[in-house]
Amino acid sequence: MSHYYYFKKYELLQIGSVSSIVLKRSSESDDLVYMVPVEGYFEKLLEAHNQTGHGRRDKMLYYMKQQWRIPRSAYAVTCQECDLETHINCGTLADQDTFFCSLCSKEKHIHDVQEDCHSRQKLAVNKMVTFSTEEFPELAAGDCITLAVSTVDRASIDFSRILGVVLDKQNEVYQIGTKAGIMKGWSSRPEIQKSGASMITLLDVRRDNFLTLREAAVAQSKCGGQGYKKCNCKVTKEQCSTKRCSCFKANMKCGSRCHNSNPCANKDC
Structure with missing residues (x-):
C-alpha cells in the first residue's frame, strides 16, 4: 500500500x-x-x-x-482449544501466541485444580502409609498378641484385651488363634497389639473350634463374660450341684443374685 x-x-x-x-x-x-x-x-x-x-x-x-x-x-480471537472465535477480553491470553476462550479457560482451571487435589491426595496417602508402616510393623505367624475387646462384648471387670497368637496372614489381615479356638473373623493390623511376652504359642491353640470375639472374651473371663448369670434353683439337698443349675453348668459359683441369696452346694460359703 x-x-x-x-x-x-x-x-x-x-x-x-x-x-x-x-x-x-x-x-x-x-x-x-x-x-x-x-x-x-x-x-x-x-x-x-x-x-x-x-x-x-x-x-x-x-x-x-x-x-x-x-x-x-x-x-475476535480464535481459541487454541476449541477453535471458537471470541472476544479478546472474554478469554485468557496464556502467552503471546496462545489464547483460550472463557469456557476452555474455566475447564483448564478446573482440570488444574483436580490435578493438584489428586497429587495432594497421593501425597497424603503416601504419608499415611509410611506412618502406618512405622507405627504398626508387620507380624509373623507365631507372634503372641493381644486383641482389643469392646465394652459390649465383655464384662465390666474383665480385661479390655484378650490373649492370642497369629496363625496366618492374607491380604494384610491376620487370623488369630486363642486357647479356646480360632477367631472366625480376620483382624487388621491396627486392631492388634504385639505382646511383650510369649504367653501363648501355636501349640496352645485349639484348632477344631471357631468362635467369635465375644465367645473368646467369655472363655478368658473369670466372671462369665458380658452380662451376668444367675439361677433360681429350689432349695433341695442337691441344690446347684447338677447341670440343671445354669451357674453349675457354666462352671461358675452361685452369687448373691441366685435363689434369693440362700445357701447352696455351689457356693464357697
Missing part, C-alpha cells in the same frame, strides 16, 4: 509534545477519530467492553466509531 493512500486517509495531530494519528477530516469541526496502536488495543477494548455492559462486537463498534479506530481482527 503506497504512502499516497496513507496521506489521503490519515493525518498527524500534534498536541504539545504528543503526536497522534487520526482519520483525515473534511473540516475542522469534525470529531477526532484516533487510530489506536497495537499496544493500546487491550486497554481500549476493555474500556468499550465495560462501558457497553460487557457487550459484544457490534455494540463495541458503535461505541468506538466516533472516538477510536481499531481493526475488526482485534475483536
Whole structure:
C-alpha cells in the first residue's frame, strides 16, 4: 500500500509534545477519530467492553466509531482449544501466541485444580502409609498378641484385651488363634497389639473350634463374660450341684443374685 493512500486517509495531530494519528477530516469541526496502536488495543477494548455492559462486537463498534479506530481482527480471537472465535477480553491470553476462550479457560482451571487435589491426595496417602508402616510393623505367624475387646462384648471387670497368637496372614489381615479356638473373623493390623511376652504359642491353640470375639472374651473371663448369670434353683439337698443349675453348668459359683441369696452346694460359703 503506497504512502499516497496513507496521506489521503490519515493525518498527524500534534498536541504539545504528543503526536497522534487520526482519520483525515473534511473540516475542522469534525470529531477526532484516533487510530489506536497495537499496544493500546487491550486497554481500549476493555474500556468499550465495560462501558457497553460487557457487550459484544457490534455494540463495541458503535461505541468506538466516533472516538477510536481499531481493526475488526482485534475483536475476535480464535481459541487454541476449541477453535471458537471470541472476544479478546472474554478469554485468557496464556502467552503471546496462545489464547483460550472463557469456557476452555474455566475447564483448564478446573482440570488444574483436580490435578493438584489428586497429587495432594497421593501425597497424603503416601504419608499415611509410611506412618502406618512405622507405627504398626508387620507380624509373623507365631507372634503372641493381644486383641482389643469392646465394652459390649465383655464384662465390666474383665480385661479390655484378650490373649492370642497369629496363625496366618492374607491380604494384610491376620487370623488369630486363642486357647479356646480360632477367631472366625480376620483382624487388621491396627486392631492388634504385639505382646511383650510369649504367653501363648501355636501349640496352645485349639484348632477344631471357631468362635467369635465375644465367645473368646467369655472363655478368658473369670466372671462369665458380658452380662451376668444367675439361677433360681429350689432349695433341695442337691441344690446347684447338677447341670440343671445354669451357674453349675457354666462352671461358675452361685452369687448373691441366685435363689434369693440362700445357701447352696455351689457356693464357697
